[in-house]
Amino acid sequence: MTSYRLLSYQSPNGPRAGLLVGDTVHDVPGYASVLAALEDWAKAKPAIEKAAEAAVGKPGKKLSEVKLLAPVLYPPTIYCAGANYSDHMANMAKVQNIPVEPDPHDLGLHPWHFIKVSRCAVATGNDVELCCEKLDWEAELGLVIGTKMKNVPIDKVLDHVAFYTIGNDLSARDLTARPHIAFQSPFKYDWIGQKVFDGACPMGPWLVPAAEIGDPQKLAIKLWVNGELKQDSNTAKMIFTAAEQLVRLSSRITLYPGDVVLTGTPSGVGAETGVFLKRGDTMKITIEKIGDLVNKIV
Numbered sequence: 089m090t091s092y093r094l095l096s097y098q099s100p101n102g103p104r105a106g107l108l109v110g111d112t113v114h115d116v117p118g119y120a121s122v123l124a125a126l127e128d129w130a131k132a133k134p135a136i137e138k139a140a141e142a143a144v145g146k147p148g149k150k151l152s153e154v155k156l157l158a159p160v161l162y163p164p165t166i167y168c169a170g171a172n173y174s175d176h177m178a179n180m181a182k183v184q185n186i187p188v189e190p191d192p193h194d195l196g197l198h199p200w201h202f203i204k205v206s207r208c209a210v211a212t213g214n215d216v217e218l219c220c221e222k223l224d225w226e227a228e229l230g231l232v233i234g235t236k237m238k239n240v241p242i243d244k245v246l247d248h249v250a251f252y253t254i255g256n257d258l259s260a261r262d263l264t265a266r267p268h269i270a271f272q273s274p275f276k277y278d279w280i281g282q283k284v285f286d287g288a289c290p291m292g293p294w295l296v297p298a299a300e301i302g303d304p305q306k307l308a309i310k311l312w313v314n315g316e317l318k319q320d321s322n323t324a325k326m327i328f329t330a331a332e333q334l335v336r337l338s339s340r341i342t343l344y345p346g347d348v349v350l351t352g353t354p355s356g357v358g359a360e361t362g363v364f365l366k367r368g369d370t371m372k373i374t375i376e377k378i379g380d381l382v383n384k385i386v
Contacts, residue, residue: 162206172352226353251295321354
């Protein structure tokens with residue numbers, strides 16, 4: 089199979105689905121948007137693979153001349169895993185001066201997720217406006233759903249993942265808890281304030297076919313701020329695997345084509361050191377086999 093990437097780009101006539109083969113972008117035959125292709129994935133997949141083969145050596149738009157958009161415009165739902173890397177949990181326990189939590193598997197616990205709205209998704213190269221005093225980075229592997237799924241067993245669940253991508257689950261740490269309100273109060277926490285704001289979910293730069301990724305639990309994941317390495321880990325350190333997360337989610341709610349599941353962030357976030365993003369900072373995330381996601385804070 090010819091290697092390709094699926095992306096969204098800005099054309100003179102509006103957003104378009106693009107097929108990246110080598111360094112050349114071609115329009116996706118039969119589908120104006122990536123979401124439309126995912127919603128028809130059983131037919132779109134072989135058609136896109138055939139188009140990728142036919143595009144080899146053919147003229148197209150140079151990647152360097154194309155304005156990329158968030159790869160899925162717009163994901164129906166973005167699910168984000170909380171507390172899902174062992175190295176991150178160990179570091180946060182130190183910061184809070186509390187014992188490291190036992191493996192939740194041993195306690196009979198399941199992964200948990202929160203939701204970001206689809207309009208939070210922005211492209212690589214997009215600026216993100218500083219919205220608080222403690223804006224934090226979170227490099228994450230993203231799973232892009234290709235077929236509708238509900239109550240799927242673990243041995244079949246990854247078959248529903250069409251693509252993988254990179255996400256940055258930006259967090260407004262100082263907007264998490266309302267000040268001067270008791271911790272036991274139901275009004276203490278503000279998940280919208282912390283996790284849902286304009287530009288809260290940089291995503292991209294494109295979608296990589298699941299077949300090219302192979303095992304999602306064997307990928308190096310790194311993040312730099314202004315060239316300084318902050319996060320340096322591996323998806324092997326997830327507490328709940330990508331498959332376990334999808335099993336849990338699909339047991340509670342139907343997942344649809346184009347939904348994105350962000351699978352948690354490793355150690356090295358700003359909350360561990362008290363150093364946060366400021367205007368002018370540039371974040372770069374690299375995940376093995378996928379590419380680079382770059383965004384600047386303004």
